[in-house]
Amino acid sequence: MKRVLEGSQAVAEAVRLSRVAVISAYPITPQTHIVETLSDFCAQGKMNARFLRVESEHSALASLIGAATTGVRAFTATSGQGLALMHEVLHWTSGARLPIVMAEVNRALAPGWNIWIDQTDSLAQRDTGWIQFYCESGQEVLDTVIQSYRLGEEVNMPVMVVLDAFFLSHTYEPVDVPEQEEVDRFLPPFVPKFKADPAAPCAFGPLVPPAAYMEMRHSMAQAMEEALRCYPAMEEAFEGLFGRRYGMVEAVHCEGSDIVLVTTGTVTSTCRQVLEELRGKGEKVGLLKLRMFRPFPTDEIRRHLGGAKKVAVIDRNFSFGASGIFAQEIRAALCNEPGHPPVFGFVAGIGGRDVTADTLKGIYEHVKAKESPDRESVWVGLQEVRNEA
Amino acid sequence: MEKRNDTAKTSLLILPRTFTSTEANKTGSWRYLRPRYEEKTSPCSNACPAGEDIARIEMLAEEGLFKEAWETILRENPFPAICGRVCFHPCEGRCNRKEFDEAVAIHQIERFLADTARKNDSKPVIVGRNEKRPEKIAIAGAGPAGLAAAYFLTRLGYGCEIFEAREEAGGILRWGIPPYRLPLDVLQAEIARIQDLGIPIRTGTPLGPSFLSEARGKYAAVFLGCGHSRPRGLGIPGEDLEGVEEGLPFLASIRRGDMPKISGPVAVVGGGNSAVDVARSVARLGGESWILYRRRREDMPAFETEILQALEEGVKIRELLAPVRLERKNGRFVFTLQPMRVDGKDVDGRGRIVPDGDVETMEFAKVFKAIGEEAGEDWYRPPAEDRDVLRLSNCTVSMKPGLPVLVYGGDLAASLKSVVHAVASAKEGAIALDILFREGRENLSGGLLKCRVGEGPSLSMEIHLGGPRGRRSSHIVSYSEINADYFQMAPRITQPRLLPEERLKGFDEIDLRISANLAIREAGRCFNCGLCNQCDNCFLFCPDMSIHRGEGGTDRWIDYDYCKGCGLCAAECPRNAMVLEEEKGS
Numbered sequence: 008m009k010r011v012l013e014g015s016q017a018v019a020e021a022v023r024l025s026r027v028a029v030i031s032a033y034p035i036t037p038q039t040h041i042v043e044t045l046s047d048f049c050a051q052g053k054m055n056a057r058f059l060r061v062e063s064e065h066s067a068l069a070s071l072i073g074a075a076t077t078g079v080r081a082f083t084a085t086s087g088q089g090l091a092l093m094h095e096v097l098h099w100t101s102g103a104r105l106p107i108v109m110a111e112v113n114r115a116l117a118p119g120w121n122i123w124i125d126q127t128d129s130l131a132q133r134d135t136g137w138i139q140f141y142c143e144s145g146q147e148v149l150d151t152v153i154q155s156y157r158l159g160e161e162v163n164m165p166v167m168v169v170l171d172a173f174f175l176s177h178t179y180e181p182v183d184v185p186e187q188e189e190v191d192r193f194l195p196p197f198v199p200k201f202k203a204d205p206a207a208p209c210a211f212g213p214l215v216p217p218a219a220y221m222e223m224r225h226s227m228a229q230a231m232e233e234a235l236r237c238y239p240a241m242e243e244a245f246e247g248l249f250g251r252r253y254g255m256v257e258a259v260h261c262e263g264s265d266i267v268l269v270t271t272g273t274v275t276s277t278c279r280q281v282l283e284e285l286r287g288k289g290e291k292v293g294l295l296k297l298r299m300f301r302p303f304p305t306d307e308i309r310r311h312l313g314g315a316k317k318v319a320v321i322d323r324n325f326s327f328g329a330s331g332i333f334a335q336e337i338r339a340a341l342c343n344e345p346g347h348p349p350v351f352g353f354v355a356g357i358g359g360r361d362v363t364a365d366t367l368k369g370i371y372e373h374v375k376a377k378e379s380p381d382r383e384s385v386w387v388g389l390q391e392v393r394n395e396a
Numbered sequence: 397m398e399k400r401n402d403t404a405k406t407s408l409l410i411l412p413r414t415f416t417s418t419e420a421n422k423t424g425s426w427r428y429l430r431p432r433y434e435e436k437t438s439p440c441s442n443a444c445p446a447g448e449d450i451a452r453i454e455m456l457a458e459e460g461l462f463k464e465a466w467e468t469i470l471r472e473n474p475f476p477a478i479c480g481r482v483c484f485h486p487c488e489g490r491c492n493r494k495e496f497d498e499a500v501a502i503h504q505i506e507r508f509l510a511d512t513a514r515k516n517d518s519k520p521v522i523v524g525r526n527e528k529r530p531e532k533i534a535i536a537g538a539g540p541a542g543l544a545a546a547y548f549l550t551r552l553g554y555g556c557e558i559f560e561a562r563e564e565a566g567g568i569l570r571w572g573i574p575p576y577r578l579p580l581d582v583l584q585a586e587i588a589r590i591q592d593l594g595i596p597i598r599t600g601t602p603l604g605p606s607f608l609s610e611a612r613g614k615y616a617a618v619f620l621g622c623g624h625s626r627p628r629g630l631g632i633p634g635e636d637l638e639g640v641e642e643g644l645p646f647l648a649s650i651r652r653g654d655m656p657k658i659s660g661p662v663a664v665v666g667g668g669n670s671a672v673d674v675a676r677s678v679a680r681l682g683g684e685s686w687i688l689y690r691r692r693r694e695d696m697p698a699f700e701t702e703i704l705q706a707l708e709e710g711v712k713i714r715e716l717l718a719p720v721r722l723e724r725k726n727g728r729f730v731f732t733l734q735p736m737r738v739d740g741k742d743v744d745g746r747g748r749i750v751p752d753g754d755v756e757t758m759e760f761a762k763v764f765k766a767i768g769e770e771a772g773e774d775w776y777r778p779p780a781e782d783r784d785v786l787r788l789s790n791c792t793v794s795m796k797p798g799l800p801v802l803v804y805g806g807d808l809a810a811s812l813k814s815v816v817h818a819v820a821s822a823k824e825g826a827i828a829l830d831i832l833f834r835e836g837r838e839n840l841s842g843g844l845l846k847c848r849v850g851e852g853p854s855l856s857m858e859i860h861l862g863g864p865r866g867r868r869s870s871h872i873v874s875y876s877e878i879n880a881d882y883f884q885m886a887p888r889i890t891q892p893r894l895l896p897e898e899r900l901k902g903f904d905e906i907d908l909r910i911s912a913n914l915a916i917r918e919a920g921r922c923f924n925c926g927l928c929n930q931c932d933n934c935f936l937f938c939p940d941m942s943i944h945r946g947e948g949g950t951d952r953w954i955d956y957d958y959c960k961g962c963g964l965c966a967a968e969c970p971r972n973a974m975v976l977e978e979e980k981g982s
Contacts, residue, residue, distance in 0.1 A: 104409055201413075210414045211413055212412060213412055213414040219412070222410055223410045223412060226409060
């Protein structure tokens with residue numbers, strides 16, 4: 008049934024439909040509406056789940072580790088500082104191979120205090136062993152949460168579903184909310200490969216010596232590769248039931264285009280419009296939406312970007328002392344391909360600043376005018392700062 | 397030792413698990429700090445001259461164990477219904493909760509517990525000594541000190557007999573405190589409970605000075621709690637004019653039921669509790685009360701709440717006004733008064749007062765003198781200290797040869813004139829006599845030290861009798877040692893009270909009863925400083941599962957084989973009932 012929902016509410020509906028058993032979260036803007044809606048669901052009996060109130064994000068995820076170890080579906084949601092506080096436990100979740108799903112609403116890190124979008128919070132967690140999806144719309148958020156349980160449970164890895172602060176978390180859009188029976192068909196009850204069993208008491212995560220640790224970590228690396236392999240079949244099943252498919256990446260007119268813009272999150276929607284306009288004027292421009300960031304879909308990226316003459320990556324994040332993080336990763340994916348296109352990096356929309364159609368057109372004109380990038384990152388739309396010392 | 401490790405392994409899932417017990421790893425060997433259960437002393441119980449176990453009383457009251465809470469009071473003080481009403485509650489002044497929000501209303505809970513026990517006709521079960529002692533003890537005076545001394549000595553196994561000069565028992569409680577503060581039935585119920593112990597009270601039996609020497613042979617000791625009864629004069633011309641009355645006899649006549657009509661302005665000279673009581677009684681009888689005090693209001697020895705209530709009732713106070721002379725003109729008293737001012741400090745720390753300008757006069761219809769009393773007879777007074785006379789905190793013990801042991805208690809020997817100090821002097825005297833008779837004079841000081849609540853001077857009868865309270869450390873818990881994270885702000889209970897206009901209609905008790913649920917809530921505000929109330933924080937926080945609970949979950953112990961000494965238990969104990977000490981030895 009089509010309903011007009013906030014991105015946050017779409018997350019909550021998906022959690023409900025996924026029959027999550029334990030939710031633990033600490034409220035933080037702009038994630039709050041997600042947990043508010045979920046606690047409502049629990050209080051009203053719309054969900055048969057335990058909602059744990061905790062004193063911090065660290066405890067939220069730690070308590071879910073306990074819950075998930077008993078073999079049930081678990082969910083949390085956070086943003087910015089909250090995710091940073093969770094950092095230690097993020098590693099533990101993946102190492103313990105618990106397929107917990109988290110909604111993470113991108114929020115800029117302090118100081119200065121800023122509750123608006125910036126992707127650095129989630130990208131700073133790229134090495135924690137979580138699968139990461141960056142979503143564009145309310146519908147995609149709902150679908151991705153449901154998909155995440157299936158994918159995560161298949162490979163025993165946790166999944167982070169990332170959405171833009173306000174532009175997605177607080178924007179109402181029509182969303183098709185599937186029926187419970189349909190979701191149940193896609194996502195059957197969780198059958199854990201292992202769980203805590205009081206009849207055979209054991210300790211999880213004990214000391215692992217050098218003789219075994221490396222193999223354990225390697226199995227996590229393999230699980231990530233397995234996620235890449237499982238993904239198409241998972242999406243096929245999803246498409247068969249719901250008629251929607253997103254891909255690890257989505258290529259729009261990439262083939263035969265001279266310049267391909269790479270985007271993530273809600274900027275992609277703006278870029279689609281710019282693309283139509285430019286192509287209407289005869290410009291040979293394409294768009295690659297990067298949706299899955301971990302595991303990194305290197306082959307897909309090489310396939311769609313390898314033929315372009317130039318690639319422009321728009322980053323709403325920054326790794327200080329280096330460059331935009333998506334640009335780094337795209338460069339790394341392409342560098343071993345002979346004759347790969349140059350990658351132009353653009354940093355835009357940091358801390359919630361708008362990335363408008365004009366911003367994107369400006370980026371396109373910049374790339375079109377240059378043979379090759381003269382620096383790793385161009386900060387777009389910087390204003391003059393007057394120092395009044 | 398064989399360690400069985402299981403590794404669940406599919407092609408993609410390597411998951412470390414261990415099925416061996418960690419019990420083999422005695423983590424206690426890592427410990428260099430050792431937590432230990434140690435109950436401590438609450439500041440309120442130390443501040444209570446009667447040494448009541450207040451932290452425990454509140455704990456029991458909060459659990460709804462009203463009778464047990466009342467009995468806990470009775471172990472240390474025979475007068476909870478009286479002290480819950482008239483005590484100036486120094487306990488509340490030292491309450492740690494004061495640093496957090498407001499002190500616990502300890503006196504209100506005490507009164508509630510006593511009133512509830514009376515309503516239910518509860519019979520207390522108080523531990524005493526089963527063994528009867530051969531020594532008989534005479535008690536002179538059935539005031540609070542004498543009654544309490546008989547109560548404590550009887551519990552210690554001594555046969556007691558009380559001699560009272562007046563027609564009824566109660567002393568200052570009966571004759572000096574007006575009914576609006578202490579109703580007669582309340583007093584009588586408390587006295588009846590003491591009589592129920594089998595203690596004879598010989599009323600209308602004044603003793604003469606020869607009694608002390610005559611008592612020898614019949615009594616091993618005499619406890620003198622004769623109080624003050626002889627008024628001190630003002631030492632000014634005209635103070636003996638007809639119509640100038642003493643305060644205490646006036647209060648006593650009201651207690652007898654005389655309710656003279658009084659009209660016009662009435663002077664009450666003095667600043668103590670009696671002066672305030674006289675002024676408030678005058679106001680109830682229709683007079684316009686003026687308290688005249690030669691020092692400042694803040695120097696008045698009367699309790700602050702009494703002064704405030706007097707002001708609410710329309711009593712006027714003129715401070716820094718010293719009486720010069722009284723004259724009678726046209727049926728009125730003309731009072732000549734010298735205004736005073738403060739100039740430096742007196743030896744007792746109060747402001748030194750000196751005359752300030754010209755005298756003034758005020759006219760009154762009546763004048764009461766209430767500047768205090770002294771011993772009624774010289775032989776009531778404790779002798780000066782010498783090698784046979786020992787001055788203790790609240791009583792004086794005379795062990796002169798040829799006489800029974802004499803214990804001077806009550807107002808004549810206590811450090812402060814108050815009901816609870818009378819109880820303190822009785823307890824100190826009783827314990828002192830018990831030690832003297834059982835262990836001899838040389839053990840007296842040491843024996844008394846062992847009964848101290850905290851660092852004293854309050855003493856505990858329960859500790860003297862070898863009760864569990866004696867196992868507590870004398871360390872007095874400070875607010876900084878309370879883990880305030882476990883407490884929520886909550887306002888102190890408001891004392892329901894008659895409105896000033898209602899009070900003036902008669903001598904009805906002013907402070908009204910509180911309900912059981914309010915009492916429970918108020919008792920629940922108590923931090924129970926230093927006591928374990930079995931909250932189980934230690935158990936919940938111990939990362940090594942080293943806290944064990946005994947049958948019924950009451951006693952706890954620490955398994956030192958596994959306790960690493962992290963100290964979480966002690967840190968998370970809300971009420972400082974644990975200590976963390978450096979491990980001694982190897």
